[in-house]
Amino acid sequence: MKKMTVTEKIAVNKYELDEGHPHIVVHEEACRAKCKNLACLLVCPARVYSEVNGKIMADWAACLECGACKAACPTDALDWVYPRGGFGIVYRNG
Amino acid sequence: MADEKFDAIIVGAGMAGNAAAYRLAKEGLQVVVIERGPYPGSKNLSGGVLYGRVLHQLIPEYWKEAPVERFITNEVVTFLTGDASFNIDFKTQDFGKPPFNGFTVLRGKFDRWFAEKAEAAGAMLVPGIRVDKVLIEGGRVVGIAAGDEEIWADVVIAADGANSFLAQEAGLRERIPASQMALGVKELIGLPRQVIEDRFHLTGNEGAAHSIVGCVSGGVTGGGFLYTNLDSLSIGLVMNLDELVQNQLQPPEILEEFMGHPLIAPLVKDGTLLEYGAHLVVEGGIEMMPRLYMDGMLVAGDAAGFSINNGFVVRGMDLAIGSGIAAAETVIEAKSKNDFSAQGLSAYPQKLEASYVMADMHTYAQAAGFLKNRRLYKAYPEMITKLMRQIYRQDAQPKKHLMQELLKSLKDSRISLFDLVKDGYKGGRTL
Numbered sequence: 264m265k266k267m268t269v270t271e272k273i274a275v276n277k278y279e280l281d282e283g284h285p286h287i288v289v290h291e292e293a294c295r296a297k298c299k300n301l302a303c304l305l306v307c308p309a310r311v312y313s314e315v316n317g318k319i320m321a322d323w324a325a326c327l328e329c330g331a332c333k334a335a336c337p338t339d340a341l342d343w344v345y346p347r348g349g350f351g352i353v354y355r356n357g
Numbered sequence: 358m359a360d361e362k363f364d365a366i367i368v369g370a371g372m373a374g375n376a377a378a379y380r381l382a383k384e385g386l387q388v389v390v391i392e393r394g395p396y397p398g399s400k401n402l403s404g405g406v407l408y409g410r411v412l413h414q415l416i417p418e419y420w421k422e423a424p425v426e427r428f429i430t431n432e433v434v435t436f437l438t439g440d441a442s443f444n445i446d447f448k449t450q451d452f453g454k455p456p457f458n459g460f461t462v463l464r465g466k467f468d469r470w471f472a473e474k475a476e477a478a479g480a481m482l483v484p485g486i487r488v489d490k491v492l493i494e495g496g497r498v499v500g501i502a503a504g505d506e507e508i509w510a511d512v513v514i515a516a517d518g519a520n521s522f523l524a525q526e527a528g529l530r531e532r533i534p535a536s537q538m539a540l541g542v543k544e545l546i547g548l549p550r551q552v553i554e555d556r557f558h559l560t561g562n563e564g565a566a567h568s569i570v571g572c573v574s575g576g577v578t579g580g581g582f583l584y585t586n587l588d589s590l591s592i593g594l595v596m597n598l599d600e601l602v603q604n605q606l607q608p609p610e611i612l613e614e615f616m617g618h619p620l621i622a623p624l625v626k627d628g629t630l631l632e633y634g635a636h637l638v639v640e641g642g643i644e645m646m647p648r649l650y651m652d653g654m655l656v657a658g659d660a661a662g663f664s665i666n667n668g669f670v671v672r673g674m675d676l677a678i679g680s681g682i683a684a685a686e687t688v689i690e691a692k693s694k695n696d697f698s699a700q701g702l703s704a705y706p707q708k709l710e711a712s713y714v715m716a717d718m719h720t721y722a723q724a725a726g727f728l729k730n731r732r733l734y735k736a737y738p739e740m741i742t743k744l745m746r747q748i749y750r751q752d753a754q755p756k757k758h759l760m761q762e763l764l765k766s767l768k769d770s771r772i773s774l775f776d777l778v779k780d781g782y783k784g785g786r787t788l
Contacts, residue, residue: 264546264616264625269609272544272633279395302535302602308542308609308635328400329635330520335535335598344522345393348503349485353399356545356589356632357464 269310273325280324281350287311287323287332287343294319294340302335327352363387363510365688366501367480368488368523370397371464372674373658374516375471376415376681377688382478384689389508390472390480391501393487398468401518402543402636404582404591406566407467408459408675411713415682416474418455423470425460426586427564428453431557434669437571437581441742442620453563461564461584461591462674463545488517491527491654497698498527498653511697513654514684516677519637521647521660529656530647536599537641539579542608543593544616546628550588556624557585570668571738573618575611577601578729582671583624589631590624592616595638595671597729608635638673639664643722649709650687650702657684665717667724667788668733676714683708723787732772732780740770 295317303312309325312332319340328351333343345351365381367374370392381388394400406429412419420428430453434445452458476482491513492500500509515523519538524530548556557565569581577600584591594612601608616625639645639662646662649655657663658677665672687705691697709715744766748759757765767777 264622264628264630266613266617267630272609272630275630276633300602300605305605305607306540306598306601308540310609327633327635329540330637331538331540331598331635333520334533334538334637335602345487348393348487349395351400352634353395354402354465354632354634355399356466357398357402357468357634 273309277353277355278324279350279353281346284347284350285321285323286346286351287321287326287341289319289321290340290342291318293338297338298340300337302337303332303341306331306335361509363389363508364692365512365514366391366508366510367514367516368501369516369518369658369660370472370482370484371401371468371516371518371658372471372677373660373681373684374514375468375475376678377514377516377657377685378475378480379415379471379478380682380685381688382475382480385479386689386692388480389510390475390482391486391488391503392472392482392484395485396469397472397482397484398465401464401468402541402634403462403464403674404541404543404584404593404671405462405464405674406459406584406670407462408670408672410456411675411678411682413456415678420457420460424466425462427461427559427562428457429459429461429566430563431559431565432669433565433567435567435569435571436738436741437569437573437618437620438738438742439572440619441746443738443741443745459566461566461586463586488523491523493527496652498651511653512688512691512702514657514688515654515660516657516681517660519639519659521656524647524656524660527651527654529651529654533639533641533645534599535602536597537639537645538598539595539638539640540598540601540608540635541593541595541638542612542635543591543633544612544630545632546590546592546625547588547631548590548628553585553588553590559585562587568669568671571734573615574734575604575606575614576734577604577606578734581615590628592625595666597640640666640725642725643718650699650705652699653697655684655687655702655705657681663714663718665721665724666728667721668728669788676717679712679714680709683712683714721787727783727787730780732776736770736772740766740772743769
């Protein structure tokens, strides 16, 4: 099989984008003050998180809603809820 | 909707929620199922093999109408090293006869069917609504809130999946530590039916289920899976979440390595990616289970931590259905006594204990601990493949007896005889 990037894989999926309603908010203070392992950057299978100028950004639109980031976050800095009803990832197969 | 009061509100139209809804509706109770996805199954992901005998009890001969993929007649466990593999390969035609041992299913299709069955039985299905919280009055759950709407019921069944925010919020469980969770990542790979049947030696709708242990999980506790659907393969990895972080590993990279492994790549060759998904698995076993009930509320399925992985099979869906049925039967009894207090719902754990659900949770209670043994992922796959290589290798050198080769391969892989006996004994007692 041809190798694909995570972005290419995500592009195959179906999403209902809830524009203007992010379901992930990173609390910068808690995040910056105590985090040593940057767990969210590692575990997210959709590579939602990135570090820009020392700040963690969440590209929440690509989220697969697994919850791994929230479970692994050592500082409880992620305000992570499911997207509003009907929005987010839509598994056609699952 | 706001003025109505239901007998039961079920949160989540997955295996547990649908089973509970179907059972309750059949009994004539007023039940509403609230699902956050645009349709049932749209948020659900499984490996996934459904060991469906329990569903056959609920909906006899379900396979005749449900969108199942293939019935599994071939179960394979593979020990994989960088360049060799050793398989335990079991095939039986017995599993190909009704009521069938297990089917591969795709939840986006299957759960939709299951929810329609519950609807046809009289349940009300409300998709596209996210339940924000449970309503608690005087320590008792009396309904749910979704946005501005409130819905009231005698009892709420939380079947909202592995993350179960409702059980946490109601105080039934703590946040689960990452060490007790595993992350599953899966690709659905499209291939023509005929290619799948030829590649996996299948006839008609027969299917194969592979679990793969060894170098595949980047050294963390976990393993790979590969299941045949009608015209696609479900392939992926399940990896301990905490160990991923400790070892600074990224799931997409480990998945790429796994699928590019010289012994795995030919199985997915020329396939097309149809979908990429991820899901959490609660692996903590009995110790990580929440309190299962309180005044006005029950927890079922993944939300209650019902999952079993013993290295051979990974189960969750059958336990979810079993717990959904037990929850429904508890509610039916509570309704007849009009007592939805914790006391009135206390039959729930008893019903679970009396069924295979908790019996199997007890039987495999130590399995997760056993599977954390590092030797399973490196030393044993190396040992067995070295031994097999020696058995088959003909290099114009004098051969040695099996026992000598076995002892040598153990020594080479740094496994002591004591380790072997201990692991064999423990494995036999925990798996």
